[in-house]
Amino acid sequence: MPLGAKMAMSRFFTPEYVERNDPALQQVRERFLKLSPEGYTGCCAAIRDMALTEQLHRIQVPTLVLTGARDVSTPHAAGQAIAERIPGARILQLPAAHIPANEAPELFCEALVDFLID
Template identity: 45%
Template sequence: MIESGRAMAGDGCAIAWRMDGPKDGPELGAADAPVVILSNSLGTALEMWAPQVAALSASFRVLRYDTRGHGHSSVPAGAYGLDRLGRDVLDLMDALGIARAHFCGLSLGGMTGQWLGVHAPDRFDRLVLANTAAYMGPPSGWQARIASVLENGMAVMTSALLERWFTPEFRAAAPDSIAPVREGLLATSPAGYAGCCAAIRDMDMRPVIGLIDLPTLVIAGASDPATPPADGEVLAARIAGSQLVTLDAAHLSNIEQSAAFNAALLDFLS
């Protein structure tokens, strides 16, 4: 089963989505399979989750979407807020008739997941927060990044981002895995990237993450310079009953350690 389309968020932004899952057939119960929503990181699109689709879609309907400003979603002008990114997910679920789902977000997607866990727990069964943080300050750093990308485009930061996203060993050993990520970065709209940078700039979930009352898995990367293991430890300490898994990876752990990431995900969701 493969479906795709664009759904309208409440403010008129079109959110591009794709659903993969069990083949149609009453014996498989494809239409009734639980849904897992995958939310991408800053500067990527739904394709970043390609290493997870085969593993998950045997048992789940896998809903990937492009965060606003990224991929094939619309690029509204101006700064975005984390609450808007969270409502985009709820609007997408409503448009597709999904009452409840599991949610897995990485980096910016994990920040969106934190917002959903606090503000819409009734819509989710299990929550996975990967390579993310409750706060990524200082705001001045994000403001400088916004100014740079709007003035100079995405190419100015692509190499530096790839160095932070993958360990040197992985970059040397797996150029075929790095290439599509580089292409995706270069294809990202500077305005959309800047809009989402503003959401991170203005985000501070530290006072409220303890309100999350969902079964939660936190995934950290041992060599992640963007959201270091300490950030994952903060999330796990403040979300009651959560689990913490640390992988031998940098920031995009779902790509660098896809087998271990998938094993942790399946174990938790099953």
């Protein structure tokens, strides 16, 4: 696997999840490998440079902020900062890295369903 893909997978997922190499991980890796490097780096730069923090207070709908306990890209503290700026937002940390929907799908779905029916 190319070094860039290895680095991305190590940021998106915990080492334990990467080592399991399950079909969901393989699918993410394959999609990642099909991206153009220029397109991916352009998206990364756009995310890095966007300044939406001061607009978060405008969100007026129930909001759940999910973070991964081992997310190095968007740590829990960043999720807390987001939740604190959205009126009434709730925050929940899952035992995963950056993509908890893949890494902890049952917990992710449970959190989402609980939020939606609450």
